Amino acid sequence: MIPAKFDYHKATSVKEAIALSQELGEEAKYMSGGHSLLPMMKLRFATPEHIIDISKIGGLSYIKEEGNLLKIGAMTTQTDLEHSDLLISSYPIFGDAVWLTADPSVRNFGTIGGNIAHGDAANDQPAVMLALRATIVAEGADGEKSIPIDEFFHGFYMTALEPGDILTEIQIPKAKKNSGGAYYKMERKVGDYATAGVAVHIELDDAGVCQEIGIGLTNVSAVPMRLDRGEEVLRGQKVTDELIEQVGQIASEDCEPESDLRGSEAYKRSIVNTITKRMINKALERARN
Numbered sequence: 547m548i549p550a551k552f553d554y555h556k557a558t559s560v561k562e563a564i565a566l567s568q569e570l571g572e573e574a575k576y577m578s579g580g581h582s583l584l585p586m587m588k589l590r591f592a593t594p595e596h597i598i599d600i601s602k603i604g605g606l607s608y609i610k611e612e613g614n615l616l617k618i619g620a621m622t623t624q625t626d627l628e629h630s631d632l633l634i635s636s637y638p639i640f641g642d643a644v645w646l647t648a649d650p651s652v653r654n655f656g657t658i659g660g661n662i663a664h665g666d667a668a669n670d671q672p673a674v675m676l677a678l679r680a681t682i683v684a685e686g687a688d689g690e691k692s693i694p695i696d697e698f699f700h701g702f703y704m705t706a707l708e709p710g711d712i713l714t715e716i717q718i719p720k721a722k723k724n725s726g727g728a729y730y731k732m733e734r735k736v737g738d739y740a741t742a743g744v745a746v747h748i749e750l751d752d753a754g755v756c757q758e759i760g761i762g763l764t765n766v767s768a769v770p771m772r773l774d775r776g777e778e779v780l781r782g783q784k785v786t787d788e789l790i791e792q793v794g795q796i797a798s799e800d801c802e803p804e805s806d807l808r809g810s811e812a813y814k815r816s817i818v819n820t821i822t823k824r825m826i827n828k829a830l831e832r833a834r835n
């Protein structure tokens with residue numbers, strides 16, 4: 547399939563991209579790696595008249611700890627996430643997710659910013675962001691804004707980004723002692739989008755009591771979904787098998803999957819239950835080591 551005709555523009559700075567976006571209006575779209583946008587254009591689900599290529603903007607590809615935050619530049623590719631020593635040693639949830647995302651050629655181009663900005667509940671990074679309680683930093687015509695992840699996803703392919711806003715950075719609370727995270731998704735075959743996925747991040751105190759927990763679900767609702775009720779069960783508690791069982795059950799009840807080519811609603815509820823329990827256990831194991 548061939549996309550509809552469009553004009554191509556290249557921006558080399560955030561300011562230039564925002565100015566171009568203002569000049570070209572609502573028919574303009576940013577493109578980072580292009581691996582979500584271009585397939586949609588080829589299928590004619592998206593027909594922007596102007597593409598503003600922001601992939602060559604310098605200074606937006608980094609992974610670093612600064613103060614009490616982990617900061618990831620929006621143009622960081624999924625391959626960069628996969629090979630980062632810092633993420634491998636202190637934030638293994640990223641490796642879990644990236645390994646299950648598409649294939650290496652997609653990961654070489656697909657950026658973390660694009661994966662989140664796309665607002666697709668089937669993408670893997672949004673659930674990870676929910677579990678890690680990320681803050682999304684964006685720049686627009688009115689300057690910089692910080693958006694808590696719980697306010698970011700508004701609906702089917704809709705986010706809190708306003709026309710012309712560029713997602714520039716993801717900020718995540720720095721990994722604490724006795725904390726761990728894990729992600730897994732069930733897929734029909736290697737490289738497929740999730741039938742269902744679960745991200746868990748847990749923080750324990752020295753006595754093993756759960757101080758904080760984040761649980762994010764992939765592709766079982768119109769927007770990436772936080773499992774609030776499940777988090778409440780574990781927060782402030784010593785985590786037992788019985789409580790984990792309870793959270794798995796809640797996950798299967800609270801998710802909102804639809805039957806489709808990837809499976810029936812009942813099947814998806816069942817695997818959400820299983821993956822949730824497994825990911826809590828894996829996150830706990832990492833937090834204790």
Ligand SMILES: Cc1cc2nc3c(=O)[nH]c(=O)nc-3n(C[C@H](O)[C@H](O)[C@H](O)COP(=O)(O)OP(=O)(O)OC[C@H]3O[C@@H](n4cnc5c(N)ncnc54)[C@H](O)[C@@H]3O)c2cc1C
Pocket residue numbers: 575576577578579580581582583584585620621646647648649652655656657658659660661662663664668669670671707711712713714737738739740
């Ligand atoms: C065959 C295939 C399989 C895939 N499988 C998976 C999978 O299993 N899991 C998964 O998570 N993803 C999957 N993807 C998607 C892939 O990971 C994408 O590359 C990624 O989600 C989007 O990143 P991108 O840089 O390519 O974004 P683009 O395609 O460039 O952009 C996507 C959207 O975000 C907007 N955008 C991009 N960057 C910014 C920014 N910095 N600020 C504001 N708006 C921005 C664009 O305007 C566009 O609307 C797959 C893709 C392909 C082609």
